[in-house]
Every structure is written in C-alpha cells, then in structure tokens.
Amino acid sequence: xxxxxxxxxxxxxxxxxxxxxxxxxxxxxxxxxxxxxxxxxxxxxxxxxxxxxxxxxxxxxxxxxxxxxxxxxxxxxxxxxxxxxxxxxxxxxxxxxxxxxxxxxxxxxxxxxxxxxxxxxxxxxxxxxxxxxxxxxxxxxxxxxxxxxxxxxxxxxxxxxxxxxxxxxxxxxxxxxxxxxxxxxxxxxxxxxxxxxxxxxxxxxxxxxxxxxxxxxxxxxxxxxxxxxxxxxxxxxxxxxxxxxxxxxxx
Ligand SMILES: NC(=O)c1ccc[n+]([C@@H]2O[C@H](COP(=O)([O-])OP(=O)(O)OC[C@H]3O[C@@H](n4cnc5c(N)ncnc54)[C@H](O)[C@@H]3O)[C@@H](O)[C@H]2O)c1
Numbered sequence: 309x310x311x312x313x314x315x316x317x318x319x320x321x322x323x324x325x326x327x328x329x330x331x332x333x334x335x336x337x338x339x340x341x342x343x344x345x346x347x348x349x350x351x352x353x354x355x356x357x358x359x360x361x362x363x364x365x366x367x368x369x370x371x372x373x374x375x376x377x378x379x380x381x382x383x384x385x386x387x388x389x390x391x392x393x394x395x396x397x398x399x400x401x402x403x404x405x406x407x408x409x410x411x412x413x414x415x416x417x418x419x420x421x422x423x424x425x426x427x428x429x430x431x432x433x434x435x436x437x438x439x440x441x442x443x444x445x446x447x448x449x450x451x452x453x454x455x456x457x458x459x460x461x462x463x464x465x466x467x468x469x470x471x472x473x474x475x476x477x478x479x480x481x482x483x484x485x486x487x488x489x490x491x492x493x494x495x496x497x498x499x500x501x502x503x504x505x506x507x508x509x510x511x512x513x514x515x516x517x518x519x520x521x522x523x524x525x526x527x528x529x530x531x532x533x534x535x536x537x538x539x540x541x542x543x544x545x546x547x548x549x550x551x552x553x554x555x556x557x558x559x
Pocket of ligand 1: 325327345372422451495496497502
C-alpha cells in the first residue's frame with residue numbers, strides 16, 4: 309500500500325528539514341527522487357539518506373523557486389532524464405516573524421515569491437507533462453498558520469492561507485486530467501525554520517501547550533502524509549488540506 313515504485317518525485321527546499329524528510333518518505337516507498345534547493349546549498353545529506361532509504365535513483369538539482377527560468381530548466385532536465393514526472397512536492401518556504409508595523413514591502417514580496425509564487429509556477433511547469441501522462445500528484449507544504457493565526461507572522465500566514473485557496477483552484481481546474489492537488493499543513497517541527505523560536509524557554513512551552521498530542525511534529529510524520537497523498541490510493545483526494553498538527557486546530 310502507498311507504494312511509489314517507478315515514480316519520479318521533485319521536492320523543493322529539500323536540503324534539510326521537512327523537504328529532506330519528504331524526499332526520504334518518497335524514497336522509502338520506492339520513488340526516484342529529485343531533491344532541489346537554492347544554488348550553493350548542499351543536498352549531500354538528503355542524497356545519502358534517499359539512497360539509504362532505497363531510492364532507485366537520486367537526481368539533485370539546484371533551483372531557486374523564485375527564478376522562473378530555473379524552474380523551466382529544471383523541469384525540462386528532469387523530463388529529459390527520466391521521461392516522466394509523477395509527483396511535485398512544493399515545499400520551499402521562508403518565515404521572518406516581525407510585528408506588522410515593521411513589515412517592509414520587500415519582506416512581504418519575499419514571503420510571497422518563495423512561499424506561494426514559486427510553487428504556482430512550478431505546478432504550471434509540470435502540469436503539461438502530468439496531463440500527457442493522464443495522472444500526477446502536486447502537493448504543497450502549507451501550515452497550520454494558513455488556518456489559524458500565528459503571532460507576528462502576517463505575510464507568512466497570508467502565504468499559507470493562499471496556498472490552501474490556490475490548491476483548491478488548481479485541483480478544480482485539473483481534476484479531469486488526472487492530476488490531484490493537495491496541501492499538507494503541519495504544526496511546528498524542530499527544523500532550522502522554527503528551532504530558534506521553539507528553543508526559547510517561554511515561547512517553546514507556550515506553543516507546545518497548544519498541541520493536544522503534547523509534542524511537536526516529527527519531520528518524518530510530515531513525509532508520511534506526503535507519501536500517502538502521492539500514492540495511487542489517494543487518487544480520489546483532491547483540493548484538500550491535511551492538517552498534521554497533533555490537534556492544534558481542533559479546539
Ligand atoms: N518547521 C515548522 O515548524 C513548519 C511548520 C509548518 C510549515 N512549515 C513549512 O515547511 C516548509 C519547509 O520548512 P522547514 O521547516 O523544513 O524549513 P527549513 O528552513 O529547514 O528548510 C527550508 C528549505 O527551503 C530552502 N529554500 C528557501 N528559499 C528557497 C528558494 N527561494 N528556492 C529554493 N529553496 C529555498 C532552504 O534553503 C531550506 O533548505 C516551509 O514551506 C515551511 O513554511 C514548517
């Protein structure tokens with residue numbers, strides 16, 4: 309069940325954190341993996357972990373998701389190399405928390421460029437290939453911050469809420485083509501993105517108290533949600549947001 313044997317999966321923001329865990333989850337289920345991250349950022353650890361997890365092939369690519377030409381070039385390179393692209397995990401993201409009064413137009417634009425615009429144009433680039441195949445899986449990393457408010461993170465929350473709406477709209481348009489489009493929305497995970505805040509002796513326990521399950525999510529648990537939505541068994545699930553939040557949003 310949930311096998312991905314023979315599939316090819318592109319993952320963005322894959323050098324570390326949740327992106328790395330998504331790559332490993334896909335590899336564990338038998339997919340070949342294309343980890344991508346910013347030029348100059350090492351993906352060696354991800355490549356090694358994917359190989360150890362059993363990926364038939366690992367094909368790392370440097371790609372800044374805000375660079376439209378790089379998106380086109382990467383998708384073309386992956387198609388040339390494998391002949392097909394079955395899964396896109398659009399995961400690259402940034403978050404610079406600050407009071408609303410301090411947000412600059414540049415910071416606002418940067419959040420939108422990385423967190424939502426890049427994912428949209430990557431989805432646009434893989435869609436013709438997936439349509440020709442008659443199937444495909446596009447999965448975005450959202451956040452509980454797209455569903456509930458988080459402190460001092462207005463642009464971040466706006467991008468993550470936007471991803472949910474965007475995924476629904478894409479899912480609707482592409483449903484007849486065999487492409488499903490979904491969102492995995494995690495609670496806090498102890499990655500580079502959140503570690504500094506979660507290790508704060510006041511902020512960390514305050515956030516933990518919001519999670520009924522009583523712990524932060526493990527990156528591998530986010531990876532498992534991606535693997536499920538990427539599988540054949542999830543063919544009837546589209547336009548949905550799967551909250552992997554230990555119950556944060558149920559109360
Ligand atoms: N960590 C959490 O608590 C948490 C919770 C909910 C959602 N998320 C989301 O999960 C995703 C991954 O976050 P993470 O916690 O693993 O963070 P992370 O900082 O550990 O990893 C993010 C990765 O994205 C890459 N990246 C940044 N800008 C990029 C760009 N322009 N092009 C390509 N790659 C780029 C970084 O180099 C890095 O490898 C993000 O979308 C984030 O919003 C994280």
